[in-house]
Amino acid sequence: MNTDFFILMKSEMSLTLMIFILLILKVWDEIKDNTTWLYLVNFMLLLNFAIGFMFNGDGSLFNGMFQNSPTLALEKNILNFGTLIISLLAFDWLKSHKHVPEFFMLLLSTLLGMFFMMSSGNLLMFYLGLELASIPLAALANFDLEKTKSSEAAVKMILLSAFSSCIMLFGISFLYGCTGTLNFAELPSLLGSGHLQILSLILIFIGFAFKLSSVPFHLWTADVYEGAPVTVTSYLSVISKAAIAFVFISTLSPLFINLQSMWYNILFLSIILTITVGNLFAIRQDNIKRFLAFSSIAQAGYILLGLSAGNQMGSTAIIYFLLVYLLSNLGAFGVIGLVSALADKENISDYKGFYKTNPMLSWVLAISLFSLAGVPPTAGFFGKMFLVTAGASKGNYILVIIASLNMIVSLYYYLRVVKAIFVDPNENPIAKVEGSLSSKVGMIVCMTGVIIVGFASNIYDLINQLTH
């Protein structure tokens, strides 16, 4: 029993330990240098990532409140990996910031919340994890302390995320009223008919849709992504979104098991709206963070498409796609973060002629965007292909055709950025940007990943094996 406890909760415990180490070092007040802090944190994150691969267990704790399985361990490893890359890429921005340890304490708290949310076996545990994941994120969005935009983004984020969790809680309270239990293991068999149950499940879905930023609950996304610092934006668009998608696979879709047709109709509507609106709004953006915000809304639509399959192939495709999406999106955000931190430029028109001054960074950005668009040699193509194939397994070809047509639209706006970088003439392009060693390592990892994950078929096989 005792060893079980340590093995099943190892990821959570190592994160908690890191938070406490940072807290103690901060109070001790001996490390004055930001570079030391950053190397220390990166080293600890690397260690944390390595621990994720050791001693995997399968079982549940605390009367079924907390559960762990090899699939969940894999998902947690993906999130750990993403956080490590984000921390590497954040080097140039945090180097001159006054509050480095606080930044990482908040960041790791949200990651801890996401882990608890994914491992939860009970709606109470799930709610606690969700709040632990979203409250510190609002504080993180405010981390460019002298910029008004950043505070504005934080205010919008905390008010709307509080509102959305209120709506979800209202649904949970009715679900409790209908069934008398909060346990995920007992709930699905007790659900099936009754208007109050359907209402409560729809309210819970709305709460989730807010966090996943699927249309029509996407309005906060663009503003928050634009105002928040680039590092936080990348964290929001990759890690936070991936965690919610994992929860969708493991806990939310089993809840709807007796209401398949209604669940499918909700998803159908949500997918079409999300993909189309995300793509159409992305076309007209000039701020590159806002542009990536809408592109990430469209990607959320594709994640839901994989989810609508409702089978094992769908979950494999989602996990695989999220790994690819993490690598390609972080590659793009790495370049944008460097340019934003060192040259203070964030508009697509500023990127004209970027290739002349920064050929390497241009290639990183271009490959990432190609992967996001799903152009064949990159891994993004395979990710999208598996998702669409999984979506087609229900035989709803209208949905698949709309999703595929939208890929062409998305190719247009991704190429618009690539054109600005490589083709468009510009008298005075952004000067040469010289990133630190950490951010270079981060980008190299992303680029290798984008190329390799597409060709190494054993990664897909591994995920497929674990989701059985």
Added chain:
Amino acid sequence: MENIGLTHILFVSTTLFFIGVYGFLTRKNMITMLMAIELILNSINMNFVAFNKFLYADKLDGIFFTVFIITIAAAEAAVAIAIIIHLYRNIKSIDVDEADIMKY
């Protein structure tokens, strides 16, 4: 006069919920919006306690949930007010109409 039953309490809590939603959507003052969120949370607490007392009195799941909601509401309000104060220092206002730097 008949006894007060579950339906009465659910009626009150649902009314409170929609008053909260209305307040959140129409008010311009950020602190008032936060108060509206607290109203919604209180209506949810009433729901949980009522369901627990009238339907599932043998277990205490609902009461526990209420305790946690109250705690988290306090944490949320603390962070939200800190952020609002920070915004106030920049734009000298807590009106949502003034926080409009980012628009479509």
